[in-house]
Amino acid sequence: MDELLQRCDAYLAEHEAEHLGLLQDFLRIPSVSALPQHQTDVQRAAEWVAARLQALGIPDVRLLATERNPIVFGQWLVDPTLPTVLVYGHYDVQPPDPLELWETPPFEPVVRNGRLYARGASDDKGNMFAALCGIEALIRIIGRPPVNLKFFFEGEEEIGSPSMAAAVRQYRELLACDVVVSADGGMYGHDQPSLTLSSKGICACQVDLRTASTDMHSGQYGAVIANAVQTLVQLAATFHTPEGRVAIAGFYDRVRELSPEERAEIAAVPFNPDEFLANVGAKMFWGEPGYTPLERAWTRPTLDLNGFWGGFQGEGIKTVTPCEAHLKITCRLVPDQDPDEILSLIEQHIRTHCPPWAEVQVTRLPGSARPFAIRRDHPALEAARDVLRELYGKEPLMTRVGGTIPVAELFQRELGADMLFFAWGMPDNRVHAPNESYRLEDFRTMARAYVRLLPRLTRSSARR
Amino acid sequence: MDELLQRCDAYLAEHEAEHLGLLQDFLRIPSVSALPQHQTDVQRAAEWVAARLQALGIPDVRLLATERNPIVFGQWLVDPTLPTVLVYGHYDVQPPDPLELWETPPFEPVVRNGRLYARGASDDKGNMFAALCGIEALIRIIGRPPVNLKFFFEGEEEIGSPSMAAAVRQYRELLACDVVVSADGGMYGHDQPSLTLSSKGICACQVDLRTASTDMHSGQYGAVIANAVQTLVQLAATFHTPEGRVAIAGFYDRVRELSPEERAEIAAVPFNPDEFLANVGAKMFWGEPGYTPLERAWTRPTLDLNGFWGGFQGEGIKTVTPCEAHLKITCRLVPDQDPDEILSLIEQHIRTHCPPWAEVQVTRLPGSARPFAIRRDHPALEAARDVLRELYGKEPLMTRVGGTIPVAELFQRELGADMLFFAWGMPDNRVHAPNESYRLEDFRTMARAYVRLLPRLTRSSARR
Numbered sequence: 001m002d003e004l005l006q007r008c009d010a011y012l013a014e015h016e017a018e019h020l021g022l023l024q025d026f027l028r029i030p031s032v033s034a035l036p037q038h039q040t041d042v043q044r045a046a047e048w049v050a051a052r053l054q055a056l057g058i059p060d061v062r063l064l065a066t067e068r069n070p071i072v073f074g075q076w077l078v079d080p081t082l083p084t085v086l087v088y089g090h091y092d093v094q095p096p097d098p099l100e101l102w103e104t105p106p107f108e109p110v111v112r113n114g115r116l117y118a119r120g121a122s123d124d125k126g127n128m129f130a131a132l133c134g135i136e137a138l139i140r141i142i143g144r145p146p147v148n149l150k151f152f153f154e155g156e157e158e159i160g161s162p163s164m165a166a167a168v169r170q171y172r173e174l175l176a177c178d179v180v181v182s183a184d185g186g187m188y189g190h191d192q193p194s195l196t197l198s199s200k201g202i203c204a205c206q207v208d209l210r211t212a213s214t215d216m217h218s219g220q221y222g223a224v225i226a227n228a229v230q231t232l233v234q235l236a237a238t239f240h241t242p243e244g245r246v247a248i249a250g251f252y253d254r255v256r257e258l259s260p261e262e263r264a265e266i267a268a269v270p271f272n273p274d275e276f277l278a279n280v281g282a283k284m285f286w287g288e289p290g291y292t293p294l295e296r297a298w299t300r301p302t303l304d305l306n307g308f309w310g311g312f313q314g315e316g317i318k319t320v321t322p323c324e325a326h327l328k329i330t331c332r333l334v335p336d337q338d339p340d341e342i343l344s345l346i347e348q349h350i351r352t353h354c355p356p357w358a359e360v361q362v363t364r365l366p367g368s369a370r371p372f373a374i375r376r377d378h379p380a381l382e383a384a385r386d387v388l389r390e391l392y393g394k395e396p397l398m399t400r401v402g403g404t405i406p407v408a409e410l411f412q413r414e415l416g417a418d419m420l421f422f423a424w425g426m427p428d429n430r431v432h433a434p435n436e437s438y439r440l441e442d443f444r445t446m447a448r449a450y451v452r453l454l455p456r457l458t459r460s461s462a463r464r
Numbered sequence: 465m466d467e468l469l470q471r472c473d474a475y476l477a478e479h480e481a482e483h484l485g486l487l488q489d490f491l492r493i494p495s496v497s498a499l500p501q502h503q504t505d506v507q508r509a510a511e512w513v514a515a516r517l518q519a520l521g522i523p524d525v526r527l528l529a530t531e532r533n534p535i536v537f538g539q540w541l542v543d544p545t546l547p548t549v550l551v552y553g554h555y556d557v558q559p560p561d562p563l564e565l566w567e568t569p570p571f572e573p574v575v576r577n578g579r580l581y582a583r584g585a586s587d588d589k590g591n592m593f594a595a596l597c598g599i600e601a602l603i604r605i606i607g608r609p610p611v612n613l614k615f616f617f618e619g620e621e622e623i624g625s626p627s628m629a630a631a632v633r634q635y636r637e638l639l640a641c642d643v644v645v646s647a648d649g650g651m652y653g654h655d656q657p658s659l660t661l662s663s664k665g666i667c668a669c670q671v672d673l674r675t676a677s678t679d680m681h682s683g684q685y686g687a688v689i690a691n692a693v694q695t696l697v698q699l700a701a702t703f704h705t706p707e708g709r710v711a712i713a714g715f716y717d718r719v720r721e722l723s724p725e726e727r728a729e730i731a732a733v734p735f736n737p738d739e740f741l742a743n744v745g746a747k748m749f750w751g752e753p754g755y756t757p758l759e760r761a762w763t764r765p766t767l768d769l770n771g772f773w774g775g776f777q778g779e780g781i782k783t784v785t786p787c788e789a790h791l792k793i794t795c796r797l798v799p800d801q802d803p804d805e806i807l808s809l810i811e812q813h814i815r816t817h818c819p820p821w822a823e824v825q826v827t828r829l830p831g832s833a834r835p836f837a838i839r840r841d842h843p844a845l846e847a848a849r850d851v852l853r854e855l856y857g858k859e860p861l862m863t864r865v866g867g868t869i870p871v872a873e874l875f876q877r878e879l880g881a882d883m884l885f886f887a888w889g890m891p892d893n894r895v896h897a898p899n900e901s902y903r904l905e906d907f908r909t910m911a912r913a914y915v916r917l918l919p920r921l922t923r924s925s926a927r928r
Contacts (some may be wrong), residue, residue, distance in 0.1 A: 005721045148788055161776050200683060213745025218869030219796055220666060222768045223760035224740075226750035229769040237701035240694060257822045277689075281677025285822045286690035296687035304686045305693040306784050307775030312792055316830050317668045319794050319868075323744070328776055330783050334755065367781050398760070403683030404783075 001005050002403040005460035006453040012444065015133075019447075022052070026091075027109040027118040033069060033092035033159045037229070042155050044251045045091045046070045049153050058151070061069035064171055069155030070406040073174065077148045084148035085457050086177035086417065087135070088407065089128030089184055090157035093120035094432045113435060115437040124184040126438035127423040127446065128153060131183035135416035146455040150177055154407075159182065160367060161407055168414045171422025179457060180411045184309075186425030188269065190439065194397040195381060196421040199405040201371035203339035204303040204306075205346060209235070209360045212323040215311070222321045226357040229310040232325035234266050235360070238353045239303055239329075244287045246303045246331075248349045254336045258299055262376075266294050298400035302332045305344075310318040330363075333404065339368035356463070369406035372419070381419045383456040387449050422453060472601040472915040476908065479597075483911075484580070484904070486516070486563035487593045490555075491573040491582040497533060497623045506619050507556045510534045513617050520600050522856035523614070526636055530627035533619030533735065537638065541612045548612035548920050550641040550881065551599070552871065553592030553648055554621035558896045565898035579901040587895035588648040590902035591887040591910065592617060595647035599839025614641055618871075621648065624831060625871055632878045643844045643882060644875045645922060650889030653735065654903065657852040659845060660862040660885040662762070663869040665798040665835035667803035668770075669810060673699065673824045676787040679775075690821040693774040695767035696789035699824070701765055702817045703793075708751050708794075710767045710811045718800045724764055729862040730758050748909045762864035766796045767810075781843040792829075833870035836883070844884045847920040851913050886917060 031045035046063055053061045053074040063070040072091065077084070096106035096119045109118035116126065138146055143462040151174060155403075156162060168175060188194035211226040237418050241247050258266075271294050277283065287296045310325030312318035332340050347362045355359045374381060388396040408419040424442040425431060473910045476483075495509035496502040510527055515539040517525045527534040536555065541548070560570035560583045568574050573582035580590065602610055616639065620626060632639060652658035675690040705711050722730075735758050741747065741874045774789030776782035795806050811826045838845055852860040872883040887894060888906040 021717045050660055059871050090655065115674065133682070181501070206728040211746060211750075216744055217867065218766065218768045218770065218794060219865070220761065221744060222766040222865075223751050223866065224746055224749055224795055225746045227769055229772045230700075233697050233700045233769060233772065234704070234706070235695075236697045240698070242698070243692075280685060280689055281825075282675060282689045282821070284821045285688055287687050293688045300683065300687050304682045304783075304785050305691055305697060305775065306682065306782055307786065308693045308697065308775050309773045309777045311769065311771030313771050313773045313790070317794060318770055319666070319768075320772065320790070321768050325772065329781070330682060330781060332686055349503050357746070357748045359747075365781050401683070402685075403681065446594065 001357070003437045004141060004455070005451060007141045008134075008436055009448055011137040011140055012447050012451070013131060016444070019133050020111070023116070023126065024109040024118075026125050026129060027120055028107055030096070030107045030119070031092050031155065032095050033156055034095050042069050042092055046072050046155055050074070052132065053151060056132065057139055058149070060143070063163040064167065065154075066167040071155075071167060072151065072153040073171070075149065075150035076145050078146065079303055080404040082147050083178040083457055084150060084176070084250060085454065086150040086152055086175060086180045086411075087131055088152050088180055088182045088411070089131065090124045090154045091128070091169070092158050094158050098434060102268075103435055106247070109311045111440070114121065114440050116440060117437045119434060119436055121436050122425050122429040123436065124157065126443060127425060129187075130424065130443050130446035133449050135454070137189040137447065137451050138454060147457055155408070164407060165410055168410050172414055175415055177415060177417050180415070181380075181422060181453070182408070182412050182419050182421045183423050185421035185423035186427070188397050190395060190426055190442065191392070192270070194392070194394045194399040195384055195388070197372035197376065197398055197400050198371065199401040199403060199408060200334055201337060201339055201369050202330055202404040202410065203343050203368045203461065204328070204330040204365040205343055206326040206363045206365060207232070207329065207350065207360060208324065208363070209237065209326070209354070209358050210324045211358050213405040215323050216321040216340070218319040218321045225321065226324040226355070227321045227352050229322045230356045231326060231355060232308070232310065233352055235350065236305060236308070236327055238349070239305075243289050245289070246301065248303065248345050250345045251301065251303070251342065252458050254338070255301060256335050258295065263295065266292070266298065269294060269397050294405045299334055299391070301334045301337055304330050304332070308332055319444075331373045334370045335373050337371060339370060366435070370409040370413070372405060372408035372412060374420060378420070379420050380418070382458060384420055384422055384453060386456065387452040390452065391445060391449060396407070422449065468919070469915060472598075473912055476597060476599040476617070476911050476915070478928065480908070482924060483593070483597050484575070487580070487590060488573040488582075489597070490589050490593060491584055492571055494560075494571045495556050495619065496559050497620055498559050498763065506533050506556055507855065510536050510619055513555050514538070515613060516596065520596065521603055522613070528631065530620075530631040532627045535619075535631060536615065536617040537635070539613065540609055540614035542608050543612065546611050547642040547921055548614060548640070549918060550614040550616055550639060550644045551595055551876075552616050552644055552646045552875075552883070553587045553595065555591065555592070556619045556622050557587070558622050559899075562898060570900075572701065575904070579903050580907070581899060581901045583900055585900050585902040586889050586893040587900065588621065590907060591649075591889060592647040594888065594907050595914050597911040601911065601915050601920070602918060604708055607814040610794045611921055613779050614639065621871070628871060629874055632874050636878055639879055641879060641881050643884060644879070645844075645917070646872070646883050646885045649885035649887035650891070652861050652863055654890055654906065655856070656734070657858070658857045659848055659852070659862040661840065661862055661864050662799070662835065662837035662884070663865040663867060663872060664765070664798055664835050665801065665803055665805050665873065666794055666796055666868040667808055667832045668794040668829040669792040670827045670829060671696070671793065671814065671824060672788065672827070673790070673818070673821050673822050674788045679787050680785040680858045682783040682785045690819070691785045693786045694817060695822045696772070696774065696791060699814065699817055700769060700772070700791055702813070703769075707753050709753070709928060710765065712809050714809045715765065715767070715806065715850035719765060720799050722759065726763070726881055727759065730756070730762065733758060733861050733863060761866045763798055763843060765798045765801055768794050768796070770794055771786035796868070797835045798833045801835060801839050803834060833868050834873040834877070836869060838882045838884060842882050842884070844882065848886055848917060850920065851916040854916065855909060855913055858898060878915055886913065
């Protein structure tokens with residue numbers, strides 16, 4: 001290990017109590033973006049982060065206005081011949097309820113058994129602060145960052161980042177960079193480092209179907225006028241094959257097939273099927289034939305019926321023939337599916353399959369996001385892999401995310417910069433749930449990992 | 465016209481104002497069986513009817529206790545060699561709301577333009593009182609009824625007659641009769657007399673399906689664990705053929721096919737398809753192929769999806785893969801389908817078609833009723849036809865009811881007596897709706913029809 005890293009590690013060890021105290025200050029601010037009554041707390045958290053960047057010596061720190069919550073932006077451009085790395089994170093947190101399930105209050109952070117407990121301890125205050133600690137160590141020891149640094153800490157991640165698309169477009173010049181490193185993300189397990197290669201995109205619509213202008217008496221009309229629930233049931237049943245493939249024409253046309261190498265990578269990830277099923281109380285797996293559960297969860301697109309309603313839902317009998325029925329659909333998309341194109345295919349399918357006795361309307365819902373994948377041969381991925389191998393003494397797993405991380409694709413599209421997920425969220429951290437925590441050991445590891453990663457992001461390894 | 469009928473008609477004309485006054489007294493009692501706050505009014509209405517029977521000279525009048533509201537029972541057995549006719553009706557009414565849509569208050573009856581307006585004016589206080597007026601005329605002119613008479617006026621019809629099955633069984637001996645004449649029912653139109661030949665039976669169940677113990681994140685689980693809404697959608701889509709037949713094995717096995725005569729009878733009924741569709745705002749008919757809309761509405765069984773719910777129903781997107789979904793089903797049954805047998809076939813179908821990844825539970829709901837049909841060659845039907853032909857100078861239509869009249873089948877099963885529907889409810893009377901009314905002309909005609917019907921129900925024509 002070279003001397004720089006040794007000195008940085010020593011700095012981090014020396015300042016650990018101080019850093020932990022600062023993180024607890026940060027966690028005491030209830031910056032719940034979903035709740036209007038915490039709006040001033042959200043603002044306060046942004047200011048806290050900005051002040052922290054200034055304390056690190058970042059020369060240019062600003063709050064960038066958006067339609068909603070400010071972006072904490074900072075930059076320290078040390079040398080035009082060095083690459084520019086943008087560090088991403090978010091200072092807002094999920095609502096803490098149900099409060100009664102917390103062992104200690106969510107905004108009064110405490111350490112128990114080597115873990116820090118608080119809302120945001122892991123997602124994302126803990127992780128983004130750990131990244132800042134690593135950067136602080138580098139700055140203190142070298143006197144400046146080892147690369148050109150930019151910071152982008154948003155305050156809307158927990159409400160779906162509604163203003164980010166417009167803001168990233170608006171500040172495109174200011175945000176220009178070679179690579180984005182996200183301090184929001186996770187590892188497969190405490191002793192199992194991993195690197196996230198992709199996340200799914202999403203698109204959504206609502207289907208409203210009508211067969212008459214009024215609900216009908218089932219004795220008078222049930223045999224004569226179409227039942228809207230039955231009609232929508234029969235229409236919705238055409239969306240999948242009995243085997244579990246999506247049956248919308250063209251749905252899979254742009255889907256990249258897995259290479260043998262990718263399948264081997266996924267097969268190498270430890271996966272306990274019994275535990276997975278027990279976790280949600282399911283008795284068996286389901287889904288598209290020809291793929292393993294992890295392959296499906298991580299790399300295969302879906303069409304999910306998120307909700308269906310129509311007619312009578314009360315106790316007992318109501319002899320109604322319903323005149324309307326409703327369906328919510330979301331699709332999880334994979335490269336190279338396009339949300340708008342998929343919605344068009346769904347609309348086309350519904351037009352084709354809706355029987356003549358019904359009127360059907362498909363409404364596209366906002367919130368579309370494209371799938372994201374870091375280029376499999378991106379040099380930053382190799383750099384991160386080296387760091388993890390060095391810190392853990394083992395090869396990191398190559399994992400993927402079935403969920404959607406809109407900001408990753410947004411940076412890729414608007415800034416031309418791929419995102420490297422490099423954070424220490426763990427499956428047992430209870431993010432979004434009561435008693436969220438962050439293991440202090442993971443906090444230490446993440447700070448030391450940033451110390452090691454940034455110098456490795458040379459221009460050649462940062463640019464894709 | 466023989467002298468008896470002439471004298472009865474004269475009696476009715478002479479006492480019309482008195483009768484109308486009495487009916488208005490009856491209508492002032494808000495005997496809403498569905499609303500607990502009207503429980504004493506329900507009791508008061510029963511007592512009013514009992515007093516009325518006593519005023520007619522009925523020697524044996526009683527309130528028969530049931531689990532809920534009393535049956536007003538009366539009998540005048542004049543001659544064991546004469547047939548016994550049981551007159552059925554109900555003294556309870558529907559709730560009056562929405563009150564703001566009534567032009568005059570629902571329990572302050574008024575006459576406007578030859579119509580009496582009030583809740584219950586037609587259904588069923590007006591109709592049952594018209595029957596009593598005809599009977600009164602006969603008693604006053606002859607000195608006694610022309611047949612042995614029994615009365616059965618219930619107070620639970622508008623809430624589905626929950627205590628009647630037990631009550632009819634309990635009082636079977638007391639209720640023994642040759643034929644039941646229902647003063648609850650309708651005509652096809654003011655100038656279009658009709659006789660109701662059948663009503664459909666009913667059975668109901670709820671289907672609860674589960675694929676996991678908790679709702680799931682659609683990114684993590686949507687491609688891997690079955691979606692309960694989708695699974696129930698695909699299961700429910702198997703209940704019908706695409707053409708609109710019920711696809712439950714054995715569902716039609718006991719259904720009596722229509723004879724050419726029955727089809728001709730139904731084809732003879734005037735039916736305006738455009739008006740029918742416009743009435744519910746539907747753009748076309750739907751249903752089992754091979755039958756006309758009226759044939760389907762009156763004589764073909766149905767399986768109706770009354771309600772479906774599962775997952776998210778709010779605004780916007782929720783990326784949930786639902787773990788449970790629910791479905792309400794009712795079937796309208798025709799002779800000789802049996803409610804319990806049909807429910808067993810549905811359960812069997814669901815067991816066969818439910819995929820292995822789901823747990824499904826079918827719960828039978830109370831409220832089953834068997835289909836009813838008066839024997840096509842029942843002599844009482846012939847007697848009623850003669851009366852209608854005499855009063856209207858035209859042949860009555862032979863009609864049927866797509867709805868369910870449980871009491872008809874109940875009397876048939878428990879007492880061995882068929883029910884003749886003989887009442888003057890009209891399509892434009894707005895029963896169950898605001899501004900219910902009863903045309904005074906129909907009131908007069910119904911009373912005169914009872915004067916003519918009862919003497920015609922000789923033993924041979926009353927017994928089936």
